[in-house]
Amino acid sequence: MTNSEPTSRFLRACHRLPIDTTPVWLMRQAGRYMAEYRTLRAKHSMLEMITTPELAAEITLQPIEAFDLDAAIIFADILPPLIGMGLDLEFVPGKGPVIHNPISSAEDIKRILTPPTEQILSPTLEAIKLVTQELEPRNIPLIGFAGAPFTLASYAIEGGGSKDYAKTKALMYSDPASWQLLMEKLVTVQADYLLAQAKAGAAALQVFDSWAGLALGQESYKRFVAPYNTSLFKMLRGASVPVINFSTGTTSYLEDVAACGGEVIGVDFRMPLGAAWGKIGFDRAIQGNLDPMTLLAPWSETQYHIDQVLDQAAGRPGHIFNLGHGLHKTTPVENVRRLVDYIHVQSSN
Ligand code: 1CP
Numbered sequence: 317m318t319n320s321e322p323t324s325r326f327l328r329a330c331h332r333l334p335i336d337t338t339p340v341w342l343m344r345q346a347g348r349y350m351a352e353y354r355t356l357r358a359k360h361s362m363l364e365m366i367t368t369p370e371l372a373a374e375i376t377l378q379p380i381e382a383f384d385l386d387a388a389i390i391f392a393d394i395l396p397p398l399i400g401m402g403l404d405l406e407f408v409p410g411k412g413p414v415i416h417n418p419i420s421s422a423e424d425i426k427r428i429l430t431p432p433t434e435q436i437l438s439p440t441l442e443a444i445k446l447v448t449q450e451l452e453p454r455n456i457p458l459i460g461f462a463g464a465p466f467t468l469a470s471y472a473i474e475g476g477g478s479k480d481y482a483k484t485k486a487l488m489y490s491d492p493a494s495w496q497l498l499m500e501k502l503v504t505v506q507a508d509y510l511l512a513q514a515k516a517g518a519a520a521l522q523v524f525d526s527w528a529g530l531a532l533g534q535e536s537y538k539r540f541v542a543p544y545n546t547s548l549f550k551m552l553r554g555a556s557v558p559v560i561n562f563s564t565g566t567t568s569y570l571e572d573v574a575a576c577g578g579e580v581i582g583v584d585f586r587m588p589l590g591a592a593w594g595k596i597g598f599d600r601a602i603q604g605n606l607d608p609m610t611l612l613a614p615w616s617e618t619q620y621h622i623d624q625v626l627d628q629a630a631g632r633p634g635h636i637f638n639l640g641h642g643l644h645k646t647t648p649v650e651n652v653r654r655l656v657d658y659i660h661v662q663s664s665n
Contacts, residue, residue: 326387330558332634338663339386344642345379346391352378362407369442383656392440394463400436402429418475422494430504433512441516448517460518464525465502465544481531499544507551514555522560529565549577570595585640589628601634608639611651
């Protein structure tokens with residue numbers, strides 16, 4: 317935490333300080349639903365866009381120019397750190413991320429590298445510096461991010477997205493010592509990456525554990541995920557910026573997720589926000605939790621769901637409005653504009 321009180325709505329909400337109106341930013345706010353993004357994407361591959369600092373900075377700022385958002389998130393992805401760890405990652409158009417040499421044995425895990433961020437991800441650090449130069453005079457904070465160890469391990473072992481996490485869970489349950497080594501290596505790389513992003517200018521950090529909750533029940537989460545997330549969040553205290561702990565599908569053991577750490581807990585749309593906040597504890601900030609697909613409906617229906625989220629927050633300090641997961645690529649741009657403006661008006665004091 318900084319010594320002086322932050323002035324931006326977003327950072328004030330992270331610290332549960334009083335604010336004039338609820339801050340809002342949206343996961344995947346930079347992306348395919350925006351024509352400006354699609355124009356650049358037609359000319360460049362995903363990895364080119366991430367590893368060219370000027371392009372990544374431009375894409376980060378696209379939604380900031382278009383909407384009255386209270387925070388930016390650096391344009392990157394959770395998967396590029398795996399390249400530096402020795403995995404051959406490709407974003408295949410129409411299919412998503414593919415790893416051509418996935419981990420399949422204890423030997424593979426021993427060979428996984430843990431290089432420092434400066435060696436493998438310096439373009440993202442450069443992009444963060446460019447974006448913060450633009451945003452600081454406007455008092456809009458930039459969020460840095462990375463994947464949590466389980467979610468990254470699932471890509472490294474499955475070779476891409478998965479429906480059942482069969483290979484990941486087979487390895488986890490049958491060779492716990494190798495699982496521990498892999499998770500520890502991921503913690504080392506992700507902690508270094510996140511700390512470097514804060515040093516480069518990120519004013520907050522979000523850890524995405526997108527898939528742990530969809531893959532694992534409470535007992536497995538506690539044995540095979542929580543110890544590593546806890547050590548990651550502990551290391552991130554050195555960043556002196558607020559950390560957002562985001563997961564999906566963890567409704568039934570949200571208290572165990574929150575116990576791992578983070579000043580802010582990001583929740584999905586599967587539980588009313590008030591109930592989720594009760595499980596987390598009202599002494600922590602919360603981020604969420606509109607179902608992103610409600611933005612594909614007529615405005616009156618979208619509005620109903622926004623009102624529900626705001627009612628659930630009940631004006632308590634420490635609510636950051638966001639979606640329960642990323643914006644869908646078919647979302648009409650006009651609905652995003654309406655959403656952001658409506659939240660600011662509706663929740664103003
Ligand atoms: O072709 C394209 O343009 C690819 C679409 C896309 C985009 C816009 C991908 C591929 N990644 C991104 C950017 C991205 N990814 C951001 C940018 C910042 C912002 O929010 O504006 C962020 C935060 C991510 C994080 C990310 N990537 C997550 C965690 C968030 C979540 O949605 O749960 C995950 C799981 C990924 C992996 C990934 N990258 C891309 C895709 C299509 C996927 C998911 C594939 C799958 O497993 O189904």
